[in-house]
Amino acid sequence: MHIALIAHDKKKELMVRFTIAYQHILKDHHLYATGTTGKKIMDATGLSVHRFLSGPMGGDQQIGALLAENRMDCILFFRDPLTSQPHEPDILALMRLADVHNVPIATNVAAAEVIIRSIKQGDLAWREIVQQKREEGEES
Numbered sequence: 001m002h003i004a005l006i007a008h009d010k011k012k013e014l015m016v017r018f019t020i021a022y023q024h025i026l027k028d029h030h031l032y033a034t035g036t037t038g039k040k041i042m043d044a045t046g047l048s049v050h051r052f053l054s055g056p057m058g059g060d061q062q063i064g065a066l067l068a069e070n071r072m073d074c075i076l077f078f079r080d081p082l083t084s085q086p087h088e089p090d091i092l093a094l095m096r097l098a099d100v101h102n103v104p105i106a107t108n109v110a111a112a113e114v115i116i117r118s119i120k121q122g123d124l125a126w127r128e129i130v131q132q133k134r135e136e137g138e139e140s
């Protein structure tokens with residue numbers, strides 16, 4: 001499973017604690033993150049994370065590009081709804097693309113816990129079929 005991890009500044013500590021708690025599941029998947037979030041996760045857990053640019057510099061858009069190609073299977077995005085973000089349009093675009101492509105997206109830790117447990121149970125295995133179809137389409 002290709003999993004994107006993103007957290008706004010006031011939610012980064014929560015994301016770090018989340019990734020420590022679910023490290024035993026996350027370690028079996030391909031992890032991606034925006035720049036600062038990814039660094040904090042790697043420092044705290046030792047997990048291998050592919051880091052994109054920092055969110056305000058275009059990291060959300062880079063993850064959005066993978067979503068648009070159906071190369072991302074779920075997004076765990078701990079948003080801060082109480083602080084305005086300079087790159088709000090990028091954030092909205094990311095969430096829109098998740099809806100366009102039916103990619104599960106959690107925007108808070110409670111939803112992220114549901115998604116991570118369902119990944120463990122294999123409930124998102126249907127995403128592998130989506131990926132397979134995409135790869136077949138690329139070959140033809």
Ligand SMILES: O=C(CO)COP(=O)(O)O
Binds near residue numbers: 033
């Ligand atoms: O701003 C973000 C998401 O919108 C997160 O970016 P950073 O992980 O680089 O702080």
